[in-house]
Amino acid sequence: MIHASSLQEALDHQASGAVLFAGGTWAMRGPMDRPFVTLSGIPGLDLIEGQGGQLILGALVTHEALARALSTDPGRAALALAAGKSATPAVRRMATLGGNICTADFASPDLVPALLVLGACVTIVTAQGVEDLPLADYLATPPGPHVLTHVKLPAVTGRSTHVRLMQRQAGEYPLAALSMALKADPDGTIRDLRIAVGAVEARPRRWPALEAALIGCTPDPAALRGIARDLSDFIGRDAVDAPGWYRTRVLPGLVARAFATLTAPEGR
C-alpha cells in the first residue's frame, strides 16, 4: 500500500500496476494481490465548493458528505437522494464520488445517473495532462490510466429526483435506478428534461429518445408509462438479482414515479 502525496505520484504508481484506492468499498472486494495507491494524502480532493451557481466536488467526497452538503439544494435533489440512499450508512461514510464514477465494471452506481441529468463534467489527470470532459463522454469512452480529481456541476434551475427499484427497501444494489431533471412552465409544458438510467445496462446512460419526445409537451401522466414503454431501447442486463427483461419492464413505472414526484406541488 502506497500513500501518494501528489497526482503525479499516483499516476506513476498506477502506470506500474498499482490500483487506485479511494474509499476501498469496491477495491477491497476484488483481487488483493496488487499494490494499492491511496489518494487521501493528495490535497484538495475532498473539496465541496460553490462558485456562482456552479458546484465543484472533489473525487474523495464521500456519499455521506455529499448527501449532507446537498440536503438544502432542491435542484440537485437527484444527487442528494442517490448519495443518501445508496448502500448502507457505514458504507456511505467510506465510498467516494470518484470511486462511484470510476468503477468501470459497476453497473449500478447510484451517483452516476444523477450526475448525468445534472450535466456533470469531470476533470481527469493523465500522463498527457489535465482534461475537462462531459461525464457522458467519459463513460462512453473510458480513458486510459487516469485519476479523476473533480466533478463540476453547472447551475440548476429546475427540479430533480432519483428513484430506485429495490428488492428490499435498502442495503443492496437497485435492480433499476432512474434520475430525472425537469424544468417546466407554470402550465406544465416541459421546457427541459433529462433522464438517465442505471443498473439496467452495463453502465448508466441517458434516455435521449424519451427526453426528445416529451420536451415541448404537456404529458398526461396516465399516458407516460405507455410512451416510455414504446421508446425504450434498453437491453437489460442479466444478473443474479434480476433478469434483464425485468429491469427494462420496470422502467416505465420508474419514469412515472419520478415525474409524479417532480410535478407534485412540493416535489423535488
Added chain:
Amino acid sequence: MTISLTINGDPLEYSGDPRRTLLSVLRNDLRLTGAKEVCGEGFCGACTVHVDGAPKVACLIPMGTLSGRSITTIEGLGAPDMLNAVQQAFVDHDVVQCGMCFPGMVLSMSHFLAETPHPTRDEIKRAMTGNLCRCTGYERIVDALASIAPAQEALS
C-alpha cells in the same frame, strides 16, 4: 512500515501486510472477537467498529489506511456493570437472539442516537439498514431503541 493506531484506547504498532483488513487483525491477532466476520463484503454490518467515533465496516478497511486513527470495538464500549443506553435497552427488552449481529448493531445505533436523539421509528429503521439480523428480531430492536429517548428525557 509500522502503522501506529489505538484500539479501545490501547496503542497498537502494526507492521504486517498493510492490505490486511482491520477485522482480521482484531479477531486473529488481538483476539477481539466481538466484531464478527460474516459476509466480508460490507453488506451485513456484523463487523462494524468505530473509526474516530464513526461506524464503519472493518471487513473493508485495510490496516494501511489507519495510521493515527482511534478504533473502538464492542469490547471498548461500556462495561458489564456500566452498559451504555443502547446496550441496557437491548437487555431490558430482551432483544438478543443468537447475538451474531449485536456488536455491530450496538455500535451503529449508539452513534445514530448520539447524532439523532429523538428519532422516529422510520429514522431508526433507515439507520439500521446496514446491520442485518438473521434472527430477524427487528421490531423488538426498534422498540428498544425507541424507548431510549423518552427514558433519557425522564431522567434529566
